[in-house]
Amino acid sequence: MKEDPSVIVIGAGLAGSEAAWQIASSGVKVTLFEMRPKKKSPAHHSSQFAELVCSNSFGALSSDRAAGLLQEELRELQSIVIAKADQHAVPAGGALAVDRSQFSKSITHELSSHPLIKIEREECPHLPNADQITILATGPLTSQSLAEDIKEFTGEKECHFFDAASPIITGDSIDFSKAFRASRYDKGDADYVNCPMNKEEYLQFHSELIKAEQAELKDFDKESALFFEGCLPIEQLAKRGIDTMRFGPLKPIGLWDPRWGDVNDKNIRILKRAHAVVQLRQEDKAGKLWNLVGFQTNLKWGEQKRLIRMIPGLSKAEFIRFGVMHRNTFLESPKLIEPSLQFINRKTLFAAGQLTGTEGYAAAIAGGWLAGTNAALLAKGLNTITLPPSTMIGALTNFVSNSQESLRVQNKKNFQPMPANFGLLPELDNRINNKRERYKQYRDRSLGKIKQLKETFITKTSSTKTI
Incomplete structure (x- = not known):
């Protein structure tokens, strides 16, 4: 008797946690690998999922700011990580900041309690077989053995190095x-x-x-x-x-x-x-x-x-x-992955989060949402989806993928991570000189596209996926 399809997610950070939840919510079994606490990361201090290392802030809340728009798109798409961030928010002016400990504990509890999510507290040192649907969400501190395996698979000379980026x-x-x-x-x-x-x-x-x-x-x-x-x-x-x-x-x-x-x-x-x-x-x-x-x-x-x-x-x-400077692991994504976050040379392998070259907490969550959604669709024999470049999620995904827009714009010899920003979005039909009003128009267009996507997506996959 043929086993039900399943997905492996490697890494239980922001992207991996979101991906695992979206897959399980679609009715597909997930095995989530997290090497902590058996193998410690030099940056993390706990064994909780979605631990925030550098800051407790997800950026501006206002949806007429790039970070705020990305958060709002994720709320519309029923992101569990953003929902938990809202639940455990602390006062931070106009930003979304959280109680780090309660936030991570809550996500760990939700994922560990889900009947379709199996937690493996082990390092996954090698890529699974090509017939196994897998999401790489190991972040900027991917273990050395897995990083070497990724390097061999991609053919890139380096994917682990000390990174210095310009403003x-x-x-x-x-x-x-x-x-x-x-x-x-x-x-x-x-x-x-x-x-x-x-x-x-x-x-x-x-x-x-x-x-x-x-x-x-x-x-x-x-x-x-x-x-x-x-x-x-x-x-x-x-x-x-x-x-x-x-x-x-x-x-x-x-x-x-x-x-x-x-x-x-x-x-x-x-x-x-x-x-x-x-x-x-x-x-x-x-x-x-x-x-x-x-x-x-x-x-x-x-x-x-x-x-x-x-x-x-x-x-x-x-x-x-x-400008930033830190030890980092990220892929030369425009050479390697499609806007669906699938690898060009292996459709069963996805990448999500900072490993793809997006920067920031909300951007990592967005990658996890898209990779998880698409991995679940692939497991069910359905077509994967992409998001329009007029949405912030779609714009970020285009930037780090081999989309035609991305290929025209980027210098592949010096690909560097990118945070959410309005400069990634296509121009409006009518030019608006007032910056605040222009950003509001970007927001309205983006959220309109997200709502259209939800309606179409629900219609096509109502028996298998709920957003």
Whole structure:
């Protein structure tokens, strides 16, 4: 007699917990592997599921903010993790913050009590067979043995390394009365935004940068705090010498602003070069997100804001992501996974959470919801689903997958994690200049799409899946 279909979920963090619940709620058996407490993680302090390591905040509550919209989408889709976060919320101004202990205990109790969820308190050191539907939700601290197995399966040389990422700011916060568009030596289109510094501005910036306060690395980060020479933190470059940055990421060679220069005695305009130039590279097709080239950093976030706003043209910079530096495991997802979160080369294998390159608690939950939902559908012989890119979940999934939009936008040689932000969403049909009103329109469009999805999904799968 043929056994009922089942799914294996590896990792009981936010993504794995959500995935396991969605699968079981669909009537499909789940085996949930969690290596703690038998094998400890250097970051976790308990054996509870969905333990929050770095913060107790899920970000802004308001649905006209990116994090708040992501939370609201998950509420509409009946996420258990967001429901438990709401249940165990603590006062935090306009943010959703939780009592960490009660939150994790509650999720552990719910999953452990579900009749279709079998808990295995063991490490899963290898990928299961290809005929077994499996979700990888092991997060940024995947065990070494499993990480090696994943590396062999994907063919990627590295998936475990000390990560340093540059800050990302919004395009509409750049002051183009000081910044200008150009590519070095005018080769190709003017693809970069350039922020020129004169000598006095550069020396002041350098002086403040080498004195700036760095974030303290966690113990498990200190063990592997070795950096590639081509990816040194900007503050480390600055400490190597007064001109080191000018011969590195801030080199001014080949960049001229037509507004600069003098007229010689033959009435010919002679262009001058800046003492140093900070370049920004476009992160998205619409030009709403810009990455500071070569500015990977371990400075405290307040220091990053202060210093970057010293750069000409960036005095009012609005940050989508601050620079971060930590030991990390994540996949080169755009090469490997589809928008359904299935691996291209193995449809029975899914990835979810921070392992895919999304950043933030709510984003991890969203990946768990989609991977869990699709794994359950696959187990029942039904088609998997994707979410529209006009939703925050769909936009994040597109960013980390091999969707055509993602492939056009991203530099695959330097794929970096991304948090939820409105810059990932497609433009509205009618341009709205007021940012607050524009974000509200994004919200309304997104939640409308989520409700349409629920209606369609319920109609097609009413006998097998309830949202």
